[in-house]
Amino acid sequence: MKLVTPETWLHAPGEALVVGLGRSGKAVASLLARRGFRVTATDERALDPSDPAVAPLAALGVDLVLGGHPEALAARPWQFVAKSPGIPYHQAFIAKLIQASHVIVTDVEIASWFETRPIYAITGSNGKTTTTTLVGEMLKASGYRPIVAGNIGTPVCDVVDQPGDLLVLEVSSFQLDGTHTFHPQGGALLNFYPAHIDYHGSYEAYQQAKWKLFANQTADDVAILNWDQALVRDRASQLAPRVCGFSLEGAPFDEGVGVIDGALVAVRGRERTAILPVEHVALPGRHNLQNAAAAAAVALAAGASVEAVARVLATFQGVEHRLEFVREVSGVRYYNDSKATNPDAARQALRSFERGIVWIAGGLDRGISFDPLLPDISGRVRAAVLLGETREQLRDVIARAGVPTFVLVSSMEEAVHEASRIAEPGDVVLLSPACASWDMFPSYEVRGSMFKEAVHRL
The missing domain is CATH 3.90.190.20 (Mur ligase, C-terminal domain)
Structure with missing residues (x-):
């Protein structure tokens, strides 16, 4: 379903429903309440409204419906419904909301309504967290004040009012499936492998959710794509933004980062700039070399210096729970x-x-x-x-x-x-x-x- 003019809603905030009060759901409810929306939030857990997990929402005036999702909620005229990304669309209450023709969105969509800073968003089956963290470190080393958030741990709606120069977001297929107007200035698709088919229903639907990352980009934006995976590379010509590649097999593109003669090299037209030898990348494994190339391509597109990119890749030891x-x-x-x-x-x-x-x-x-x-x-x-x-x-x-x-x-x-x-x-x-x-x-x-x-x- 196509989203109807969120700008109108921001000028005249009405009633919004938030389904699910995990970390992202609480962040959504809090942001909307602070921006003048009349928010009702519902969760299947029978929490007490005085519970520290939800009491701050009640203090903001959020109407809490806890211990289940009453069917009557589906009949109310919400401006939109914010669904926690992890709740599948086939869940009974979500299905009722869809049947009642409600617009369903996720936290990434909502945060983007209030953001004016550049957004660089990273998705893919594997490597998202490492790549997103690397991009943030590269931009920080280049003198920027990046805000790293999203699926990586910090809910994106929690950082809308934080000071910083730009947002670097890890975004999942669950989040992207609920986007309509989300428009990152830079989007990176790392890879596709079968995952979350129980949620999306098919591998094809999972892929389609990921491709929504680029749906609202224009020629002024950039898409960073894995040139070593045909499933990703072959769709490059169908995208509106300019395309950068990353590859471990050379640099068969006009702009991006590739491995050439044993080194990571930044490519722009005929200009080639060595970043650092592959053997100096601190993270072990070929998959991490691919993450390094992707992160370098994103960071350089966002304005990082080659020197800062090289320094981070030579010293970064990895993220928790990833090798x-x-x-x-x-x-x-x-x-x-x-x-x-x-x-x-x-x-x-x-x-x-x-x-x-x-x-x-x-x-x-x-x-x-x-x-x-x-x-x-x-x-x-x-x-x-x-x-x-x-x-x-x-x-x-x-x-x-x-x-x-x-x-x-x-x-x-x-x-x-x-x-x-x-x-x-x-x-x-x-x-x-x-x-x-x-x-x-x-x-x-x-x-x-x-x-x-x-x-x-x-």
Whole structure:
């Protein structure tokens, strides 16, 4: 459904409904209330209005409907409905709102109504958090005051009134699906791999949500695309903005960042400027080299200097839960890659080590095949510790890959204990689940933190 003139709503704020009071939902309700909207917020949890989680909203005059979503809410004449990104469109109450012809938006859309600063938004199946963080650091090192927010952790509606020069946003397919007028000056699409099909309904619908990043861009804007993935590259000619590429296979584009003769190189027409040798990039793994190239392309497009980009890439050690080194115990190195919530992300982590991996994997069963992992398991994984709903499926894949040792466990504490028992000096214990966390943990962050706590107790 096409959004109707949000400018009109901003001049004459009316009634808005916010569905879901997680971090992003609370940020949306607070921003709208401060800007004069009459906000009703509803959540399935039976919270007390005096609970610290929601009391600040009540103090702003937000009408709280807690403990469920009464059907009567769907019949009210809302100007628009703000849905928490994680709530799928097929959820019963959301479906009723759609049936009643309400406009459904997400936090990224709403924040953009109030923003006048440039927005650089980054999406993709894998690498979003690392790339977004790198861009923020590169711009900071160049003298800018970037605000890094979005799916990375800080809700975008919380930063609308914060001082800063520009916004660097990690945006998910869930958020983009609820955008209509969202218009970033720069948009980066890192890659496509099968993910969130249970939410979107199909791989094609998932891709379409990601492509909405560029829907409102013009020739004055820039799209940064992965030139090594045909699924992304082949659509470049259909986009309105100017296109920059990033590639690990040279620089087959007019503008962007590519790997040429063992170095990351910035390209603009015939001008080529070396950034730094590939071997000097601090983050390990080919996938992180691709993240580095993408981040450099975005940061340079946003005004960062080549010197600042090189300095950050040479020193940046990574983000929490993404191939994060935890500690070494008795000659065994432990890595937390809890953010690997799909098979391709886990494959990238496995490829970062040549051999001697004791792999901790498993989680929510989303019906995705793990067979693409077979070539990366074979020869690299020495043993596996499997947990969660998918442990039986992964056991089959492990067996077919010729891994002789595997253990099925029922908790993270047990997983770390078994992995430490199996591992030998020189091995790597790698938590890279290849699955979402929600069968056993509230989030991948909690899963990763529990892994680290168990490692530190060894």
